[in-house]
Amino acid sequence: SWTTGNIVEEQVEAIRAQVGSKRAICGLSGGVDSAVAAALVQRAIGDQLTCVYVDHGLMRKGETEQVEKDFVAATGVQLKVVAAEKRFLDALAGVSDPEEKRKIIGREFIRVFEQAQAELVAEAGEEGEEVAFLVQGTLYPDVVESGGGTGTANIKSHHNVGGLPEDLEFELVEPLRQLFKDEVRMVGQELGLPEEIVQRQPFPGPGLGIRIVGEVTKDRLDLLREADAIAREELTAAGLDRDIWQCPVVLLADVRSVGVQGDGRTYGHPVVLRPVSSEDAMTADWSRLPYDVLAKISTRITNEVADVNRVVLDVTSKPPGTIEWE
Numbered sequence: 001s002w003t004t005g006n007i008v009e010e011q012v013e014a015i016r017a018q019v020g021s022k023r024a025i026c027g028l029s030g031g032v033d034s035a036v037a038a039a040l041v042q043r044a045i046g047d048q049l050t051c052v053y054v055d056h057g058l059m060r061k062g063e064t065e066q067v068e069k070d071f072v073a074a075t076g077v078q079l080k081v082v083a084a085e086k087r088f089l090d091a092l093a094g095v096s097d098p099e100e101k102r103k104i105i106g107r108e109f110i111r112v113f114e115q116a117q118a119e120l121v122a123e124a125g126e127e128g129e130e131v132a133f134l135v136q137g138t139l140y141p142d143v144v145e146s147g148g149g150t151g152t153a154n155i156k157s158h159h160n161v162g163g164l165p166e167d168l169e170f171e172l173v174e175p176l177r178q179l180f181k182d183e184v185r186m187v188g189q190e191l192g193l194p195e196e197i198v199q200r201q202p203f204p205g206p207g208l209g210i211r212i213v214g215e216v217t218k219d220r221l222d223l224l225r226e227a228d229a230i231a232r233e234e235l236t237a238a239g240l241d242r243d244i245w246q247c248p249v250v251l252l253a254d255v256r257s258v259g260v261q262g263d264g265r266t267y268g269h270p271v272v273l274r275p276v277s278s279e280d281a282m283t284a285d286w287s288r289l290p291y292d293v294l295a296k297i298s299t300r301i302t303n304e305v306a307d308v309n310r311v312v313l314d315v316t317s318k319p320p321g322t323i324e325w326e
């Protein structure tokens with residue numbers, strides 16, 4: 001019968017059989033999936049695993065610090081942090097198409113992992129190994145929605161599934177491929193990960209790069225980071241974190257509207273709040289958040305974030321809308 005204990009045992013066996021005595025690296029995104037995948041692989045192969053955190057500049061406020069502190073504290077895993085903001089922003093310059101953004105981000109991730117792998121091999125003074133393993137926290141819904149499931153159209157290239165470059169030099173280790181999010185959380189609990197990690201709301205691997213409708217630039221990212229931090233702060237303060245699945249905040253960078261602030265006319269950008277409730281992200285409904293919480297978020301964002309003069313609420317379920325806007 002199905003228990004989380006069985007899953008852990010089964011996957012630990014499978015990972016050992018696949019990786020043997022080789023080295024593996026795992027990209028950490030700050031999300032639940034990669035954290036649980038990493039903890040599971042660490043359980044299986046210990047120090048043969050090195051986690052790599054790519055600071056691509058598309059993270060939310062405080063995310064990097066959270067990975068560096070909480071995850072390492074909880075697992076004792078070996079962590080390598082790669083500063084890659086310029087690389088990602090250069091690659092994304094001038095690109096507005098959502099699928100193109102996803103492919104670029106997926107490709108740059110892999111390039112960074114390849115470089116990290118080469119450095120690890122060099123540091124260990126080993127000859128270049130033939131096989132390098134890359135651990136990914138791919139879940140069942142990611143597989144289905146990227147067109148890897150049975151007879152499903154490709155909805156989006158999740159960067160850890162459909163968005164990989166063709167000349168991939170890694171063999172993938174994907175121990176969560178058959179699981180849904182709630183099951184992943186149970187596995188995380190079983191592995192002893194703390195609540196802050198296990199109960200975290202989902203956050204997409206491509207980060208804020210797919211929450212800016214339009215070109216991704218440093219200024220726009222900074223602005224969105226501020227708006228997102230305010231929304232998260234107020235939702236947490238209102239005790240709503242466990243009631244919603246997640247709440248993307250999206251910057252409509254190519255849209256402007258007229259506003260008035262003080263005695264001046266403004267011509268700024270809107271941000272969209274996209275709070276959703278869901279069981280597994282395959283379908284979702286828009287969350288009926290209390291008006292006073294929405295009001296507080298709106299007032300704070302328009303007061304505190306320069307260039308944002310309007311906050312709008314997305315009241316679309318999935319389907320027809322996906323959770324993320326891109």
Ligand code: XMP
Nearest residue numbers: 157158159202203204205206281322323324
């Ligand atoms: P959509 O927008 O497809 O999102 O309804 C479903 C869930 O998946 C998350 N998401 C991603 N997660 N890599 C990820 O790790 C990705 O490329 C990606 N795209 C979307 C999204 O946040 C939601 O929870």
